[in-house]
Amino acid sequence: MQTKAFAVQSATTPFAHTTIARRAPGPKDVAIEVLFCGVCHSDLHTARSEWPGTQYPCVPGHEIIGKVTAVGAQVKKFKPGQTVGVGCLVDSCRTCCSCEEYLEQYCDGPVGFTGTYNGPVGGGTNTHGGYSAAITVDEHFVLAINHAENDLAAAAPLLCAGITTWSPLKHWKAGPGKKVGVVGIGGLGHMGVKLSHALGAHTVAFTTSPDKIADAKALGADEVVVSKNEDEMAKHINSFDLILNTVAASHNLDAFSTLLKRDGTMVVVGVPASPHPSPAVFNLIIKRRSIAGSVIGGIAETQEMLDFCAKHGITSDIEVIAMQDIETAYARMLKSDVKYRFVIDMATLKNG
Numbered sequence: 001m002q003t004k005a006f007a008v009q010s011a012t013t014p015f016a017h018t019t020i021a022r023r024a025p026g027p028k029d030v031a032i033e034v035l036f037c038g039v040c041h042s043d044l045h046t047a048r049s050e051w052p053g054t055q056y057p058c059v060p061g062h063e064i065i066g067k068v069t070a071v072g073a074q075v076k077k078f079k080p081g082q083t084v085g086v087g088c089l090v091d092s093c094r095t096c097c098s099c100e101e102y103l104e105q106y107c108d109g110p111v112g113f114t115g116t117y118n119g120p121v122g123g124g125t126n127t128h129g130g131y132s133a134a135i136t137v138d139e140h141f142v143l144a145i146n147h148a149e150n151d152l153a154a155a156a157p158l159l160c161a162g163i164t165t166w167s168p169l170k171h172w173k174a175g176p177g178k179k180v181g182v183v184g185i186g187g188l189g190h191m192g193v194k195l196s197h198a199l200g201a202h203t204v205a206f207t208t209s210p211d212k213i214a215d216a217k218a219l220g221a222d223e224v225v226v227s228k229n230e231d232e233m234a235k236h237i238n239s240f241d242l243i244l245n246t247v248a249a250s251h252n253l254d255a256f257s258t259l260l261k262r263d264g265t266m267v268v269v270g271v272p273a274s275p276h277p278s279p280a281v282f283n284l285i286i287k288r289r290s291i292a293g294s295v296i297g298g299i300a301e302t303q304e305m306l307d308f309c310a311k312h313g314i315t316s317d318i319e320v321i322a323m324q325d326i327e328t329a330y331a332r333m334l335k336s337d338v339k340y341r342f343v344i345d346m347a348t349l350k351n352g
């Protein structure tokens with residue numbers, strides 16, 4: 001099936017209309033019309049080759065909400081007309097220990113998990129993401145969406161920004177009695193604040209943008225710290241159980257690791273194009289602190305997060321854009337000027 005899409009042909013060329021091939025649904029596949037697609041900073045890193053390995057043409061997008069148009073004969077969970085989501089992964093080996101533990105994002109198979117875009121599909125080709133009119137996905141990697149119809153655009157960012165913050169918050173047991181910091185109030189960070197607050201943790205937002213203070217409180221932060229202010233930072237020394245660092249740029253990790261209490265953990269989820277300066281080992285050994293990493297989340301925990309958000313009325317704070325505005329959106333993302341996630345209305349893909 002030929003499908004309309006928006007693609008870049010190289011790291012330096014702008015996005016433009018293109019046509020891509022989508023497979024006709026096999027027995028276990030779900031064919032989906034894409035209604036909305038969130039814009040993740042990873043889309044920008046990939047499209048612009050800020051990370052190694054981008055294959056062109058590149059069609060990013062892994063915060064997909066759509067309607068099922070057709071299902072294969074063996075599909076049990078979904079039927080045509082249903083609202084569904086697709087996040088960051090569309091395949092994995094299904095047999096390794098990680099896959100058996102429902103942690104497909106840590107698949108130990110020969111190629112690891114298959115990303116929704118820029119993932120290997122054999123024959124030198126790669127997967128294409130949600131900046132497109134339609135996508136075909138194995139039902140195992142399709143999520144049920146129970147948000148109200150008028151919340152669907154705002155639910156799209158849960159598929160990456162939501163699960164990428166939910167998974168470490170749950171793994172490191174954010175909840176009542178815990179002090180949790182969220183660094184960087186962008187797409188991931190604003191969801192981190194909402195989810196940490198909803199899980200009952202005392203939540204502190206760290207931002208480099210003083211104009212985000214009021215918003216961060218409205219999102220659920222109990223306290224907001226402008227991280228460039230050393231006096232404000234010093235008040236929080238040795239006090240955090242968990243810090244979720246979502247910053248998309250290289251920065252000094254020591255400024256935050258020193259805020260962890262004994263046995264505290266800073267989970268780094270941001271993946272900047274150039275590495276952070278090496279963290280000071282002394283800061284880690286002196287209080288048995290950890291710096292850890294975490295990548296997106298498994299399909300089961302993504303469904304758990306989506307159901308939690310639907311039940312508690314949690315969505316992302318979004319600015320809906322037309323597909324043709326994607327270059328402007330990327331430029332604003334690089335200036336930390338996103339309030340707090342761009343979501344593409346895919347109906348605009350039909351425009352010239």
Ligand code: NAP
Pocket residue numbers: 039040041042043045160161164183184185186187188189206207208209212246247248249250251268269270271272294295296333334336337338340
């Ligand atoms: P985003 O919307 O651009 O937000 C990043 C935020 O980081 C900005 O809004 C800004 O917040 C802060 N920031 C930016 N530049 C900074 C700098 N030079 N110094 C300090 N703070 C800075 O990006 P996102 O979509 O949330 O993604 C964040 C990162 O996570 C990206 O690297 C992305 O690729 C990565 N990511 C990782 C995973 C995973 O599985 N681990 C999943 C998705 C995305 P303030 O204005 O509040 O300072």
Ligand code: ZN
Pocket residue numbers: 040041042043062088160161
């Ligand atoms: Zn993402």
Ligand code: ZN
Pocket residue numbers: 092093094095096097098099104106107108109
């Ligand atoms: Zn596996």
